[in-house]
Amino acid sequence: MVDIQISNEVFVETTGKKLKYFSNDGRHVRIGRSEGIKVREAFNEMRKRIGNAQYISYLMYLVTFLNNNNELYNLSNSKVKGPMSREDIVERLKGEFDISDRTIRRFLSDIKNANVLIPNNEDNSKYTIYYMNPAFYNAAPEYGINIKLFLLFPNDIVKMIDAYKFIHCSKVITDAFNGKDQTKYLRCINEVNENISKVVNGEEFVINKTPKKITWTKAVEAFKKDGISKVLGLPLNTLFNCIFHLDKAESAMVLKRSNTELYYCRNKDCVSTEKMLGNDIINLIAMLKGWENDPEWFKLSVEYLCTVYNYELEETVNDKFSKLSAA
Numbered sequence: 359m360v361d362i363q364i365s366n367e368v369f370v371e372t373t374g375k376k377l378k379y380f381s382n383d384g385r386h387v388r389i390g391r392s393e394g395i396k397v398r399e400a401f402n403e404m405r406k407r408i409g410n411a412q413y414i415s416y417l418m419y420l421v422t423f424l425n426n427n428n429e430l431y432n433l434s435n436s437k438v439k440g441p442m443s444r445e446d447i448v449e450r451l452k453g454e455f456d457i458s459d460r461t462i463r464r465f466l467s468d469i470k471n472a473n474v475l476i477p478n479n480e481d482n483s484k485y486t487i488y489y490m491n492p493a494f495y496n497a498a499p500e501y502g503i504n505i506k507l508f509l510l511f512p513n514d515i516v517k518m519i520d521a522y523k524f525i526h527c528s529k530v531i532t533d534a535f536n537g538k539d540q541t542k543y544l545r546c547i548n549e550v551n552e553n554i555s556k557v558v559n560g561e562e563f564v565i566n567k568t569p570k571k572i573t574w575t576k577a578v579e580a581f582k583k584d585g586i587s588k589v590l591g592l593p594l595n596t597l598f599n600c601i602f603h604l605d606k607a608e609s610a611m612v613l614k615r616s617n618t619e620l621y622y623c624r625n626k627d628c629v630s631t632e633k634m635l636g637n638d639i640i641n642l643i644a645m646l647k648g649w650e651n652d653p654e655w656f657k658l659s660v661e662y663l664c665t666v667y668n669y670e671l672e673e674t675v676n677d678k679f680s681k682l683s684a685a
């Protein structure tokens with residue numbers, strides 16, 4: 359049986375703001391109210407993908423057997439308890455609809471190929487559990503998604519929740535499921551902007567052909583000056599849809615102040631906005647990379663930007679002092 363407990367209280371801290379992405383027991387990723395539209399869109403897309411009215415009615419019937427984790431379970435008043443086996447499913451469907459074994463066989467195979475209902479052999483267990491894609495139906499309380507489903511249906515879940523939140527949750531979940539490859543989830547994210555998705559996916563890219571030697575201070579100055587427009591490709595003095603959440607209202611804007619490009623979002627729940635102070639490119643890189651909790655976030659962002667700008671940091675007087683004293 360699956361028994362994952364991430365932690366009692368999982369918070370994701372973003373520029374001083376604490377956001378709770380997980381349920382209290384750490385088993386479900388919460389779906390925010392702003393994500394409601396995305397959930398509906400994912401459902402509609404999934405219905406089109408299934409494209410068979412009969413299949414939809416079989417699935418809607420099976421939905422009544424889902425537990426909080428989107429697993430098909432025999433109801434508590436049935437003779438057999440525990441997860442529904444393939445035989446249980448066949449028997450139930452035959453009891454409810456007048457259909458042949460052959461139709462059921464085809465249904466189960468088509469629906470598995472469409473990634474709607476898939477059998478999964480649990481570790482250390484003789485059981486096979488059938489999981490339903492939360493984009494079709496989500497049985498979790500408080501409108502959450504069972505974290506196990508991130509491993510089974512990442513392509514559909516990414517369409518249901520904000521990209522930024524998806525990245526954070528995937529990282530936490532990847533740690534909980536040792537050995538799983540988190541790049542699988544990151545690849546699911548289809549950002550509007552190509553470079554933003556490169557930053558998020560850890561793809562290397564350079565914006566300057568010629569390498570340049572530069573001091574740390576000059577480098578930081580240069581990044582702040584034009585990093586948001588140059589690296590992320592976001593426009594200045596123009597309203598656009600915020601890159602950190604589902605935003606159809608064009609809530610975000612980049613302004614230049616005291617020779618620094620700053621990212622603002624007027625959505626008061628936005629992770630990018632703390633007291634409307636704005637974030638520079640160094641903050642944004644740390645957020646997109648998920649480095650905000652790392653004490654070294656500033657250094658990591660600057661080093662990352664050095665690669666992008668093709669800058670080589672010159673040795674400082676301090677560096678020379680430390681080298682000599684270490685020798």
Ligand SMILES: [Zn+2]
Nearest residue numbers: 600623625628
């Ligand atoms: Zn925003």
